[in-house]
Amino acid sequence: MATYNKHILVCGGSCCTSGNSAQIADNFKSTLAEKNLSNDVQVIQTGCFGLCDQGPVVKIMPDNTIYTHVKPNDVRRIVEEHIEGGKKVEDLLYVNPITGERVEDNKEPNKFHKKQIRIALRNCGVIDPENIKDYIAHDGYMALAKCLTEYTPEQVIEVVSASGLSGRGGAGFPTGKKWASSARAKADQKYVVCNADEGDPGAFMDRSILEGDPNSVLEAMAICGYAIGADKGLIYIRAEYPLAIERLKIAISQAEEMGLLGDNIMNSGFNFHIELRYGAGAFVCGEATALIHSMEGKRGEPTFKPPRTSEKGYNLKPTNVNNVETYANVPIIITKGAEWFSSIGTANSKGTKVFALAGKVNNVGLIEVPMGTTLREIIYEIGGGIKDNKKFKAVQTGGPSGGCLTERHLDIPIDYKSLTQAGSMMGSGGMVIMDESSCMVSIAKFYLDFTVPESCGKCTPCRIGNKRLYEMLDKITKGNGTMEDLEHLRNLSVVIKDTALCGLGQSSPNPILSTLDNFWDEYVEHVQDKKCRAGACKDLVQYEINPAVCVGCTACSRNCPVEAIKGELKKPHQIDNSICIKCGTCITKCKFNAIRIK
Amino acid sequence: MSHIEINAEKLNIIKDICAQYDNRPSDVIHILHGVQGALGYLPMEVQEAIAKQLGIPVSRVYGIVTFYSFFTMEPKGEHPISICLGTACHVRGADQILEEFKRVLGIGVGQTTPDGKFSIDCLRCVGACGLAPVAMIGEKVYGRLTPNMVTGIIEEYN
Numbered sequence: 116m117a118t119y120n121k122h123i124l125v126c127g128g129s130c131c132t133s134g135n136s137a138q139i140a141d142n143f144k145s146t147l148a149e150k151n152l153s154n155d156v157q158v159i160q161t162g163c164f165g166l167c168d169q170g171p172v173v174k175i176m177p178d179n180t181i182y183t184h185v186k187p188n189d190v191r192r193i194v195e196e197h198i199e200g201g202k203k204v205e206d207l208l209y210v211n212p213i214t215g216e217r218v219e220d221n222k223e224p225n226k227f228h229k230k231q232i233r234i235a236l237r238n239c240g241v242i243d244p245e246n247i248k249d250y251i252a253h254d255g256y257m258a259l260a261k262c263l264t265e266y267t268p269e270q271v272i273e274v275v276s277a278s279g280l281s282g283r284g285g286a287g288f289p290t291g292k293k294w295a296s297s298a299r300a301k302a303d304q305k306y307v308v309c310n311a312d313e314g315d316p317g318a319f320m321d322r323s324i325l326e327g328d329p330n331s332v333l334e335a336m337a338i339c340g341y342a343i344g345a346d347k348g349l350i351y352i353r354a355e356y357p358l359a360i361e362r363l364k365i366a367i368s369q370a371e372e373m374g375l376l377g378d379n380i381m382n383s384g385f386n387f388h389i390e391l392r393y394g395a396g397a398f399v400c401g402e403a404t405a406l407i408h409s410m411e412g413k414r415g416e417p418t419f420k421p422p423r424t425s426e427k428g429y430n431l432k433p434t435n436v437n438n439v440e441t442y443a444n445v446p447i448i449i450t451k452g453a454e455w456f457s458s459i460g461t462a463n464s465k466g467t468k469v470f471a472l473a474g475k476v477n478n479v480g481l482i483e484v485p486m487g488t489t490l491r492e493i494i495y496e497i498g499g500g501i502k503d504n505k506k507f508k509a510v511q512t513g514g515p516s517g518g519c520l521t522e523r524h525l526d527i528p529i530d531y532k533s534l535t536q537a538g539s540m541m542g543s544g545g546m547v548i549m550d551e552s553s554c555m556v557s558i559a560k561f562y563l564d565f566t567v568p569e570s571c572g573k574c575t576p577c578r579i580g581n582k583r584l585y586e587m588l589d590k591i592t593k594g595n596g597t598m599e600d601l602e603h604l605r606n607l608s609v610v611i612k613d614t615a616l617c618g619l620g621q622s623s624p625n626p627i628l629s630t631l632d633n634f635w636d637e638y639v640e641h642v643q644d645k646k647c648r649a650g651a652c653k654d655l656v657q658y659e660i661n662p663a664v665c666v667g668c669t670a671c672s673r674n675c676p677v678e679a680i681k682g683e684l685k686k687p688h689q690i691d692n693s694i695c696i697k698c699g700t701c702i703t704k705c706k707f708n709a710i711r712i713k
Numbered sequence: 714m715s716h717i718e719i720n721a722e723k724l725n726i727i728k729d730i731c732a733q734y735d736n737r738p739s740d741v742i743h744i745l746h747g748v749q750g751a752l753g754y755l756p757m758e759v760q761e762a763i764a765k766q767l768g769i770p771v772s773r774v775y776g777i778v779t780f781y782s783f784f785t786m787e788p789k790g791e792h793p794i795s796i797c798l799g800t801a802c803h804v805r806g807a808d809q810i811l812e813e814f815k816r817v818l819g820i821g822v823g824q825t826t827p828d829g830k831f832s833i834d835c836l837r838c839v840g841a842c843g844l845a846p847v848a849m850i851g852e853k854v855y856g857r858l859t860p861n862m863v864t865g866i867i868e869e870y871n
Contacts, residue, residue, distance in 0.1 A: 133854035167843025317800030395781030473801035
């Protein structure tokens with residue numbers, strides 16, 4: 116067997132794969148083979164590192180060197196200079212966004228990693244997700260073995276309950292309580308379901324876990340099966356996640372081959388089989404009853420609760436439904452103990468939460484922080500602050516069901532309770548940062564634009580109410596709104612929340628209510644002054660070139676996609692607002708800040 | 714309503730896919746995924762053939778096809794363009810990218826160019842938020858887009 120003295124970890128997460136990281140890994144393998152180094156250096160394609168906007172990312176161990184924005188033709192240089200020559204490739208080194216310095220050794224945790232604790236993401240970016248042996252080498256399937264040999268099903272549920280783990284899909288329902296309810300239900304057949312229908316726009320936590328560490332979810336599902344008395348597991352996954360599907364299929368077949376899934380697991384007499392079920396693009400299917408109908412081959416329409424899915428779920432049998440991240444926490448809770456897990460977090464929320472940090476922040480990526488971390492720590496320390504030194508305006512959590520929080524919320528320690536009290540919610544973990552160029556009325560409209568077609572149409576408040584909300588917001592962003600509309604907006608929002616059938620409608624007005632509360636002035640400006648301070652509402656703005664600043668370099672007119680800018684070389688240019696589509700290209704191209712929005 | 718017959722070759726593909734799932738109605742969503750993958754889209758006559766094969770009313774198949782946004786009854790272009798309109802892409806200017814694709818190709822969302830080459834669709838998050846704004850052409854992901862990159866990208870396929 117080869118003993119490797121160096122490992123090259125190539126990120127195989129979604130963002131890096133889009134940047135051709137598979138080719139990079141192949142190039143490393145072929146270059147190493149050519150130099151007879153294949154037995155000394157191992158190339159592993161891992162899950163997401165979390166440094167998503169720096170991709171493709173390559174990490175060399177044990178040197179702790181991170182190379183960013185790597186291209187396939189950089190591979191030879193890295194092998195020759197770093198692996199063979201022992202000298203780091205300076206121009207590819209990770210740049211610390213705060214200091215602007217290139218980092219040679221990432222052993223000393225920088226701020227991006229220091230505030231983080233990786234529990235659900237423990238193996239992402241560390242192991243090869245397509246090789247179960249790598250997972251096993253990192254204590255994989257130890258928890259399942261411990262449950263099967265040392266614990267009764269009741270004891271497993273006790274540990275999960277005592278850990279304080281709660282549903283990471285957003286609602287925060289205690290996981291142990293859910294399991295206990297399915298365990299109590301009497302039936303000849305029960306099911307364990309993993310909800311991998313990650314639908315929130317701007318969220319990619321579950322995808323990263325499934326792509327980076329699929330076995331942790333399989334192991335947890337088997338543990339749950341043992342605890343509640345089910346021998347069948349189903350993973351409901353979005354068809355839009357082909358890489359995650361591929362890796363799950365590989366993991367399932369490897370686990371079956373090794374006897375870690377299937378019949379008589381580890382000679383314990385316990386059977387557990389896992390199958391995949393594909394979603395087909397319906398946000399409402401993230402709701403447990405809708406998800407179950409979809410798995411049964413029906414339209415994904417929710418039904419009244421009770422009965423809860425834990426009593427009557429898939430095929431009307433007791434079904435435990437948890438989301439990907441919740442399951443990913445389970446094996447390590449079993450191996451390290453409930454006490455260890457519950458020591459992390461706040462009084463009412465235990466453990467960590469994974470967030471997909473995106474939007475106008477310097478370090479876009481996947482992060483995992485203990486409950487109780489403040490938004491300020493996430494945005495300014497882990498996130499490295501706002502892009503281009505602009506001013507922070509809002510942070511959106513909870514996706515279309517959540518809300519927008521502002522400057523004054525930055526110092527609350529986040530957990531399920533505090534975010535709800537502040538008018539947003541934890542949600543599944545999307546966290547989008549906005550700067551002053553985001554118009555909050557448009558953001559509310561954006562979410563309603565998303566919710567309206569996603570309503571399944573079954574209940575009236577959601578089907579018709581959300582559409583009316585959208586129309587009012589549209590009217591306001593076009594400069595035709597009245598103060599009365601603002602009042603209607605709030606009243607209708609409250610009515611929909613109170614009367615809708617499922618979680619989708621009960622939370623869809625949240626983006627409106629939270630922006631009305633936190634950005635009332637902006638709504639009023641749109642209505643009374645016909646003004647959009649962010650310059651985002653196209654009907655309310657005009658572009659103008661300041662003739663005193665314009666030097667006539669023609670950069671704007673050459674790049675204008677609709678030829679709306681005219682002018683002679685070295686003379687101030689003008690914009691014809693009747694042609695201008697307000698795409699903003701000229702603003703990004705102008706080096707002199709001569710173009711303004713009024 | 715006029716009835717369009719489906720050719721034998723297509724019918725065999727449909728029968729094969731249904732047979733892989735033992736003609737189980739509960740697997741209709743998987744079957745529709747398979748058939749759309751093979752035939753590109755799910756027009757009425759294809760839905761009828763599937764319904765017949767599974768022994769369920771065509772209304773149930775139609776109800777599912779129209780419920781889920783992944784399924785389409787219209788043929789897509791040779792190079793289907795999908796613009797991500799997730800939140801991260803939205804705050805980084807995805808709507809400007811969409812407008813530019815629409816302008817350059819002269820078609821709207823859900824439409825296909827007359828030569829059948831390109832079609833435009835919007836999708837929710839593709840999970841590549843680090844590269845926002847993002848568009849996909851076929852399987853290829855284009856990230857960190859600006860409106861003036863659009864013409865060049867389309868030319869790659871001409």
